[in-house]
Amino acid sequence: MILITGATGNVGRHLVTALLDAGEKVRALTRDPATASLPEGAEVARTDEMPMDDVEAVFFNPAASWNGPGELLEKAAAHGVRRVVMLSSLACTYEEGPANPIGTHHLKMEREVEASGLEWTFLRPGLFATNSLVWADQIRNGGAVQGAYAEAQFSPTHERDIADAAAQAFLTDDHVGAKPLLTGPESLTHAEMVATVGEAIGRPARFEEIAPEVARERMVGGHMTPQIADSILRMQAAAVGVPALIAPDVERVIGHPARTFAQWAADHAADFS
Structure with a gap:
């Protein structure tokens, strides 16, 4: 089972579809399951409940938890989750500090994920x-x-390319520890x-x-x-x-x-x- 935070967002919707098409079980988190309108086959749950039973991997979208991944990581560790794929930012490659608040914020979250001991992939779209x-x-x-x-x-960057890259980070082990620039x-x-x-x-x-x-x-x-x-x-x-910057990572990760x-x-x- 793969848990998707921000499942009704621009990236999340495409990721849910891509994983279902690949035959994966998906639990999609949303603030209001009644209005989520997600694809048939997705298990839909409330974001504030964040059920982790049977979950092996998690997609962390900071937009769904701007305070950081702390609660998610604690629950993930307690339930034996193996992998986290985080939607980060290309701004992480710029100088850290007050002049780069977006990159600095995402770097802080990346470090929290790294410190968790879980497998991770950080997607860094521009x-x-x-x-x-x-x-x-x-x-x-x-x-x-x-x-x-x-x-x-x-x-x-097209949101479908970001979702496809996230799907590959779950479907293979090739991108564990990677920080692809999308x-x-x-x-x-x-x-x-x-x-x-x-x-x-x-x-x-x-x-x-x-x-x-x-x-x-x-x-x-x-x-x-x-x-x-x-x-x-x-x-x-x-x-x-x-x-x-035009990085080669999209084609390298998703194959087109x-x-x-x-x-x-x-x-x-x-x-x-």
Whole structure:
């Protein structure tokens, strides 16, 4: 039995499907099982109950437990769980400290998992392609997407590639102790990403650059902490005119090339229409 935290999230849903398709037994955790709408065959349980009976391996998504994996690891050890696959972050490869709150937070959690004595794999994706869904209202309403640093370059990762990599970390022993970097296959600017979404929905979409101070005000007004907003804007500024990292790990782990952003946009066209 494999326990999936964050099972109704962007990655979790695809992971549940991938493991069921592989013939694995899956227990999917969600805050509200009645509305989870997960695939038939998944055992659905409440996140706050976290039943561990018969569980051999766990997928830990920090978004489902932002305070860290402490409780999960304690229960896992008590029930003889063997392996933890953690959804971490590419930001862990940057300098640790206050200027990198996302990476620093994930590194702390990685160390907790390592100290547990369980087998582990840390998946380190870069920019999630699904982050682009924050543009949906602006594109749907026919306006330009406003943001800082139109020429900042990223290699957005399709959530299905992350889920497929997680599945492989459970299905084989090849990735125990590994920290694969999960990126998309191409370096794209913010402007190119927005234009790609426009192509997917059949009407033009464009990125309109605004001052970083204005972007920061909107980010914080959208309930992002000032520290996280500042960190993201620093990262974007540093990425202007700099090709994004394109790591080979997606293809190495899942056995096929990483999905393109154009594929992602086509998959999510309805979200922008």
